[in-house]
Amino acid sequence: MSIEITEHDIGAEIISILTKGMYPDPLDALREYVQNSVDANAKKIDIKVHGNSIIVEDDGYGMDDKIMRKAIRVGISDKNPKNDVGFRGIGIYSSFHLCDKLSIYSKSSNTTNPFLLIFDFKSMKDLLEKQQINRLKGISSKLINLQSILQNNIELENINIEEFPKIGTRIEIDGLNSNFFQSISRFEEVAEYLRQVIPVHFDLNKFRWAKIIENTITEICKKHKAEFKLVNLNLQVNNRTEELFRPYTDEQFENMPLEPYFKEIKNKEYFFGVTWGCLNSARKKISDKDLRGFLVRKQGFAIGKRSDISKYFGRTTYFDRYIGEIIVVHPNLLPNAPRTDFEASLLKTMFYETLNEVAFYFNKKADNYQEYTKGDEELDESIIKLREIEGSFLFFSENTEELINKIIEVRNIYEQIQGRLKRDVIRKGRRKEAITIIKLAKSLEKDIQGLINKSKTNRKEITDKMPEVKSIERLRKLPEIRVKMKLKEPKCLNDIFSNLDILITEQMKKILNLIDEKFLQDSTNNKNEYQLALRDLQKQIEEENDERL
Amino acid sequence: MRDYRDHSLKQIIREQWCKPLIKYINEKLKYKFLYLGLPSPEIRDLLNWIDYIDEVIAFMCRQYPVPSSISQPKTKVIELEKQLNALERKGALKRFTVYDGYIEEVVLKGSDIAGNPFNQSGVVTIYNLDFCNNITTPLPVEINGRTHYFYKSETIRKLLEIQRDIALKEKSKKFIMFLTVHSDFLNEEKKLFEAQAKDSELKDFISLIDRELKDDWRKKIKLLKGYIFNIIKTFFCSCNFTPEFLPIINYKNDKGTWLMHFTIIGIENKNPSGIAPYLQNINNFLNQKFLTIEDGKIIPKTITKSECDCISNLVDAFQNSEGYRQIWNRK
Secondary structure: OOOOOOHHHOEOHHHHHHHHHHOOOHHHHHHHHHHHHHHOOOOEEEEEEEOOEEEEEEOOOOOOHHHHHHHOOOOOOOOOOOOOOOOOOOHHHOOOOOOOEEEEEEEOOOOOOOEEEEEEHHHHHHHHHHHHHHHHHOOOOOOOEHHHHHHHHEEEEEOOHHHOOOOEEEEEEEOOOHHHHHHHOOHHHHHHHHHHHOOEOOOOOOOOOHHHHHHHHHHHHHHOOOOOOOEEEEEEEOOEEEEEOOOOOHHHOOOOEOOOEEEEEEOOOOEEEEEEEEEEOOOOOOOOOOOOEEEEEEOOEEEOOHHHHHHHHOOHHHHOOEEEEEEEOOOOOOEOOOOOOEOOOHHHHHHHHHHHHHHHHHHHHHHHHHHHHHHHHHHHHHHHHHHHHHHHHHHHOOOHHHHHHHHHHHHHHHHHHHHHHHHOOOOHHHHHHHHHHHHHHHHHHHHHHHHHHHHHHOHHHHHHHHHHOOHHHHHHHOOOOOOOOOOOOOOOHHHHHHHOOOOOOHHHHHHHHHHHHHHHHHHOOOHHHHHHHHHHHHHHHHHHHHHOO | OOOOOOOHHHHHHHHHHHHHHHHHHHHHHOOOEEEEEOOOOOOHHHHHHHHHEEEEEEEEOOOOOOOOOOOOOOHHHHHHHHHHHHHHHOOOOOEEEEEEOOHHHHHHHOEOOOOOEOOOOOOOOEEEEEOOOOOOOOEEEEEOOEEEEEOHHHHHHHHHHHHHHOOOOOOOOEEEEEEEEEOOOOHHHHHHHHHHOOOHHHHHHHHHHHHHOOOOHHHHHHHHHHHHHHHHHHHHHHOOEEEEEEEEEEEEOOOOOEEEEEEEEEEEOOOOOOOOOOOOOHHHHHOEOEEEEEOOEEEEEOOOOOOEOOOOOHHHHHHOOHHHHHHHOOO
């Protein structure tokens, strides 16, 4: 038996239930209005907070009376989910439980006059509250239905051109509830939220790769007939005004951010988007934990948190050394209502499968970088050591034991480099240098061996033959030291762990201090030896740590 | 204290006196101005000058003349915000900020009663300081729970310090300050001023007034002129601004209160000593006739025989000033 459903079957309370549930944070409601601006192809958006009112103004398409009429509808939207981020037809009510009144001024290019849409949320809420009180008191009265409450409290009017002369839309949220305007009047809080969730530009002045990232992603998207949206966003909270950019700056990286890597997110059938990531040039975590790793963005709007993605990268060591974004532009990959993930679909599964490849790519890049920088450091250390040996071995020309030690040192140097060459973990630009160092080390080994041999046969002759040693020639041929950055020298045992980003508890720090004093410092004869021991230990722990990645 | 803040004579000053100068300077500087003042919810001054202004910093007390309190109704503040918001929506203003409280409270305390810190976003081009109460009497200002007493003029000093400290690379700072005060000068303050007037020109000025005038309102307004000139000149110069005092309008409003309207041009004039030079002839300014308003027109009025003439067109007065001739066009 079919049932007749009338307007009385949908209570007005539904608006309150929906908006309270979907937008508990006033910032999320604000995001909804900004999202509408982006969907309207706005290039510039101004957000202004004055006391207990908020204004969002854009230079987008604007709306005529027909579109404005449609905007009133609940849960129905003409927006194309494929192109627009907001498409559920509820966002316009996102401030329902936050404010008294919502006014939308809009003018489109196809109308002479602008239009004004006014939502009297206070009156709506008062009616609902009265209804609730009556129910609690047991007074029976006719329940207010959604249709009548909207009809009686929403007005659409044609206004004079002077009232709103520009093409675009201006939203005025008045009478913000005091619980909300406290948080919305804290500039930094609002700015930080917007920088993270809105598709604002990268900061050209503070982030050296800003332009490259914007251009590369735009080009890649263009190649796949997709659009990478960016807006200029200006925020004013009372008396403070700033243009907002994505929150990335050179300063967030130790030393500097490495040139970004880009990876298209695609499989055989679909192009999902582009991932960019800048690696910390120091082999360390990004210090700001809110920016570590990759953030998924659909058309620039954040989806979920960075930490949600770390599982695709395996251990977080490399993930935490990156700042990056996974820009999703695939039209059918739709964000869920609270913007914490995508809606369940086969496409979503495929996307996350592809993300494994992306993670592998960025892990590999980080791994290569780690190995290459270690290779650089080792080459430089070899050069320094060889110089030291060249400058000192002649002093030990009569001390066979010391000469043998030098030979062992020299062998260690070239064997280590040979090993790296064999494993292909020396960057291309330094391979020639590595071969030169091996050659020179072997030549030095030969000279030292010569001295040892002579010392065994005739000690007097050794001094006569010494000028034949090719030290000066070799020193000239030794390459220059290249690497400026390397891991910090540890000054105590605890330094090793902080240098390597290994988290240890305060209790553990105390224990390590004890071990340091009782054993490490005790087993070394002087400060130099102690530092050498610390350096060796740091190296070993780092290698042990890397092997586990 | 009576509320004399708006009446038809003020409109004449805005329209006939201030606006031509603002227009002239706007044409010279070729950019829209940042206004700082007390426009009241009627925003009459702003509506009059809106063609030349694109940003507003406004102050609005909740319940004049009662000291500010968070428990007072915010009606006037909200009304002012609404008016400015409408101007912004119409595209007449780029931005505005309303501070909830008396100007001296906000500027000297550093924040308004709603807790918003006072912040000047750029170089102010028009100050319209319409001081409702005595500039010569200290006012109580609550700072960190303690009551401090400040002269209203301290607010001007603080504003000029903020203006001085704003970094501006390309252009030098140039601005107009309109200042309206009561023509009231209490005897004790008068004595204090006389004692403090070390400057020989000021001393001469005081003795001249003493010789020429009996102890009546005419003497008071002349002394007040000297007093305000003295403090404002000091504040400007110590903040690296050369002041140019233009003719003063002295008029009685429709509530019978005598008011004095000052127009001062400030030109940044950095000096290694940290004190900008003063270029105007002090004697000429102090002994200059006042202007007044009669039959809707601004005309000179004579108080004593020794007074010298003044120009009753503000743009002409400015163009004939030493500041204009010597430094305005230089930077």
